[in-house]
Structure formats: C-alpha cells, structure tokens
Amino acid sequence: MSVLPEKFLLPERTLVGAGRVKELLAECARYGRRGLLVHGRSLAAHGVLPIILQNNPGGLIMAAWEHVGGEPTLDDLSALLAAARKHRADFIAGVGGGSVLDLAKACAGLFHAAQPPQAYHQGAAIETPGIVFAAAPTTAGTGSEATVNSVLTNNATRQKKSIRDDALLARLVILDAGLLAHCPQRTIAYAGMDAFTQAWEAFTSRHATWLSDCLGLQALSLIGANLEAFYRGASAAAEPLLLGSYLGGLSFCMARLGIVHGICHPLAVRYHVPHGYLCGVCLPHAVELNREVVGPKYAQVSQALGRDLLELIRHLLVALDMSSPFRGQALIEKDAIIQETVGAWSTKANPKTITAADVAWLLDRLFGG
Ligand SMILES: [Fe+2]
Known part of the structure; x- marks a missing residue:
C-alpha cells in the first residue's frame, strides 16, 4: 500500500472549537470584502444567522441566501449563482448541512464559469477558477467541508451526480460543535x-x-x-x-x-x-x-x-x-x-x-x- 495518494488536497485553514463560527467573517476578510452567506432555514430560525452577521469586524459587505430545503438541484444552483454574481461576491460562506454546503461549494467553484451548470454536471472541466469557499457544517455527516465534489440532482434527467474539481475545495473550514445543537x-x-x-x-x-x-x-x-x-x-x-x-x-x-x-x-x-x-x-x-x-x-x-x-x-x-x-x-x-x-x-x-x-x-x- 502506498504511503500517500498521488495527489491530495487539504483545506488551507481549519478552526476547531465551540463558538468559533463567530470568527467566520473575520476569517473571510482575508479573501475579499463582499461575501454571500448560504444557509438553511434552521440557521435563521435558531438565531445563529444574526450572530454570524453581527460579528463582522472586517466591515464586509454581506448578503445572505437561504436554501429552501431538500436535496440540492441544478435549478437551486442556477438561482444561487445568479444571486452571488449580482452581489459581486469575493467569497461564498456555507453554514449548513450537506445540501447547503454542496450548493455553496458549487456556486463558489462555478462563479466565473462560462457554461451553464449542466455542462459541468455532465463532466466538463471548470475553465476558470472560481472564488473562495468557506464551510461550517451544522450536521456531522456528509464531510462536504472536506471534499472537492458537490452532489447535485438534475431534475430534468433525474440524474444525481457530482460536479468534481480540485477548485471546489474549501479554503476555510470551521468545525463548531455548537452548530449541531439544533440538529x-x-x-x-x-x-x-x-x-x-x-x-x-x-x-x-x-x-x-x-x-x-x-x-x-x-x-x-x-x-x-x-x-x-x-x-x-x-x-x-x-x-x-x-x-x-x-x-x-x-x-x-x-x-x-x-x-x-x-x-x-x-x-x-x-x-x-x-x-x-x-x-x-x-x-x-x-x-x-x-x-x-x-x-x-x-x-x-x-x-x-x-x-x-x-x-x-x-x-x-x-x-x-x-x-x-x-x-x-x-x-x-x-x-x-x-x-x-x-x-x-x-x-x-x-x-x-x-x-x-x-x-x-x-x-x-x-x-x-
Ligand atoms: Fe455519502
């Protein structure tokens, strides 16, 4: 057995500890001034979303986008991409379960993509690197914060598969067990x-x-x-x-x-x-x-x-x-x-x-x- 894979990628920064999601925006400030926070319903419902947005020491210009729920689709991704481009985001921060993280990740990776998401879902290589993706999981499960793939469903063809590219890897990961409190x-x-x-x-x-x-x-x-x-x-x-x-x-x-x-x-x-x-x-x-x-x-x-x-x-x-x-x-x-x-x-x-x-x-x- 080999000692190491032929190639492997690790997120640039990983923060571990309860309450550390409050550092999300301060950490993201190193990547740009304009950010889009992608989240699920429960983050707003349990009051975590305002806590994250209030801890904005970098004076970042933030917008938020809520995933309505369910397994993520290419239609969701298209809507999110439109919102992120309209906001002229420098980074995408995903705080949520696997569906939210996969959407946020694909959005960051395809931010500058020339083709529609369907092309990359069918295997096209991403021609232009996207923008920074930061991830804070609220479930202990998918491992999406660690991986280079985003699992999405094409409703038209019923195909569920990954967009996979090294450029999708999170630059920042925050492992805050407090985020699991309402799981x-x-x-x-x-x-x-x-x-x-x-x-x-x-x-x-x-x-x-x-x-x-x-x-x-x-x-x-x-x-x-x-x-x-x-x-x-x-x-x-x-x-x-x-x-x-x-x-x-x-x-x-x-x-x-x-x-x-x-x-x-x-x-x-x-x-x-x-x-x-x-x-x-x-x-x-x-x-x-x-x-x-x-x-x-x-x-x-x-x-x-x-x-x-x-x-x-x-x-x-x-x-x-x-x-x-x-x-x-x-x-x-x-x-x-x-x-x-x-x-x-x-x-x-x-x-x-x-x-x-x-x-x-x-x-x-x-x-x-
Ligand atoms: Fe899995």
Missing part, C-alpha cells in the same frame, strides 16, 4: 450513518493509502463511539462526531468510496430516500459482500470500535430506528439500477470488483428483507 434527531441518525459509511468505504477502498487509512480509522472510531450518544442527547458527543465526519471526508476525498455510494444515487433518484438513510441500510450488506476481500481490515476496524463491526452496524440501525425503507416495496427499473451502479465512479473503487450479480444480490437483500 433534528433524524438528521443526526442519517448524517451519522453517511459519515460512518464514507469512512468505512475509504478505509477499504482499492485506492486506500497509509494516510487515508489513518484518517478513516480514526473517523470510524470517533463516529462509532459517539453517534448513538449524540442521537440520545449527549451534547458532549457532538464535537468528536463532527471531527469524525471531517476526517472521514478527508479520507474519502483521497481514497474514494465504494458500492454503497455507487448504488445510493440510482436508488435515491427513484425512491427519494435521504442519502444517509440509504447508506445506513445498504452498509451491512455491503460489508458482508466485501468482508472476504478486505482481509485484516475488518478485524482492525472491529478492534478500534471495541466491538464486531457488523454487530455494531446492526445495533446502530436498530438504536437509530433505521429499518429498511424498501421492505415490501416493488423493485422498479432493476436493470437500469444495476447498470448505473456497476458503472458508478464510487463502485469502481470498491475493494471487490462489482458485477451485475453482486448488485442484484444487494437489491435482493434490500427489497426482500
């Missing part, structure tokens, strides 16, 4: 299982390196030890969970993912099940599928968790009230789901080479009970 219980569960899945898939990816393994194993350990506690209300578990999510994000950005993320997108666009929910219910089957191929890594993770990995995952799914959303449902467009899964970017990094029969087996487990 709904369902979101804690779904985001947490997404983060856990991402860390496992990076740790066992065929592109794993010593560095991504260090990050991924620590992420698994932090998330495994704190997810249920935070779900049950232990606020002290928020920071380790947030750190686990970030480290998992860094690791999968280096090592990529696996079959769970490969099958999630084709299922999400057909069944509209939240991403983290899908990850959680797919994970135990994917671990079974890969167990023989990952060698000592299964035992290594179990040792770090202090418990057998599959036993912990099954326990978490019960504890977080995440039974399969597919049980009893009809499987639609099976051949298309299989084809899209086998061809997915994430599936190609899976430790076991995934065949159509493997995906069919996984679908049987998900839909058959």
Whole structure:
C-alpha cells in the first residue's frame, strides 16, 4: 500500500472549537470584502444567522441566501449563482448541512464559469477558477467541508451526480460543535450513518493509502463511539462526531468510496430516500459482500470500535430506528439500477470488483428483507 495518494488536497485553514463560527467573517476578510452567506432555514430560525452577521469586524459587505430545503438541484444552483454574481461576491460562506454546503461549494467553484451548470454536471472541466469557499457544517455527516465534489440532482434527467474539481475545495473550514445543537434527531441518525459509511468505504477502498487509512480509522472510531450518544442527547458527543465526519471526508476525498455510494444515487433518484438513510441500510450488506476481500481490515476496524463491526452496524440501525425503507416495496427499473451502479465512479473503487450479480444480490437483500 502506498504511503500517500498521488495527489491530495487539504483545506488551507481549519478552526476547531465551540463558538468559533463567530470568527467566520473575520476569517473571510482575508479573501475579499463582499461575501454571500448560504444557509438553511434552521440557521435563521435558531438565531445563529444574526450572530454570524453581527460579528463582522472586517466591515464586509454581506448578503445572505437561504436554501429552501431538500436535496440540492441544478435549478437551486442556477438561482444561487445568479444571486452571488449580482452581489459581486469575493467569497461564498456555507453554514449548513450537506445540501447547503454542496450548493455553496458549487456556486463558489462555478462563479466565473462560462457554461451553464449542466455542462459541468455532465463532466466538463471548470475553465476558470472560481472564488473562495468557506464551510461550517451544522450536521456531522456528509464531510462536504472536506471534499472537492458537490452532489447535485438534475431534475430534468433525474440524474444525481457530482460536479468534481480540485477548485471546489474549501479554503476555510470551521468545525463548531455548537452548530449541531439544533440538529433534528433524524438528521443526526442519517448524517451519522453517511459519515460512518464514507469512512468505512475509504478505509477499504482499492485506492486506500497509509494516510487515508489513518484518517478513516480514526473517523470510524470517533463516529462509532459517539453517534448513538449524540442521537440520545449527549451534547458532549457532538464535537468528536463532527471531527469524525471531517476526517472521514478527508479520507474519502483521497481514497474514494465504494458500492454503497455507487448504488445510493440510482436508488435515491427513484425512491427519494435521504442519502444517509440509504447508506445506513445498504452498509451491512455491503460489508458482508466485501468482508472476504478486505482481509485484516475488518478485524482492525472491529478492534478500534471495541466491538464486531457488523454487530455494531446492526445495533446502530436498530438504536437509530433505521429499518429498511424498501421492505415490501416493488423493485422498479432493476436493470437500469444495476447498470448505473456497476458503472458508478464510487463502485469502481470498491475493494471487490462489482458485477451485475453482486448488485442484484444487494437489491435482493434490500427489497426482500
Ligand atoms: Fe455519502
């Protein structure tokens, strides 16, 4: 195994600690005078938005843009881009969950782009670097603050995929566990299982390196030890969970993912099940599928968790009230789901080479009970 990936990127500055989101605008002042703050509904509802905007020691000219909710789409991105260009923003700050961060990130990356977002969603390279992106997550889950991709859905084609470019990486990350204080219980569960899945898939990816393994194993350990506690209300578990999510994000950005993320997108666009929910219910089957191929890594993770990995995952799914959303449902467009899964970017990094029969087996487990 290589020590380092052939290439890896890390955010320029990462601030860690409760209350540090108040430093967001002071930090952003180094990147320009005009900024757009992208956020979700809850930030305004819980009074965090005015606190951020009031802490403006740099005399920045700020505007705010609220994501109305739901999984982010290219239509959302087009509206956000128009607002950011109209404001003549020098930087985009995203404070929110994965959807908000992915939108803010894509907006910053495509700020100077010559083509419409659809072109980059189809794989076109970004010709001109965008503007600075700063990220402060309010959920412990997607790892979006650590990665160079933005997952967006094209409503017209039902395609859910990433815009991926090195230029999308956040320059500034603020990991403030206080931002998780109002996170709904369902979101804690779904985001947490997404983060856990991402860390496992990076740790066992065929592109794993010593560095991504260090990050991924620590992420698994932090998330495994704190997810249920935070779900049950232990606020002290928020920071380790947030750190686990970030480290998992860094690791999968280096090592990529696996079959769970490969099958999630084709299922999400057909069944509209939240991403983290899908990850959680797919994970135990994917671990079974890969167990023989990952060698000592299964035992290594179990040792770090202090418990057998599959036993912990099954326990978490019960504890977080995440039974399969597919049980009893009809499987639609099976051949298309299989084809899209086998061809997915994430599936190609899976430790076991995934065949159509493997995906069919996984679908049987998900839909058959
Ligand atoms: Fe994910």
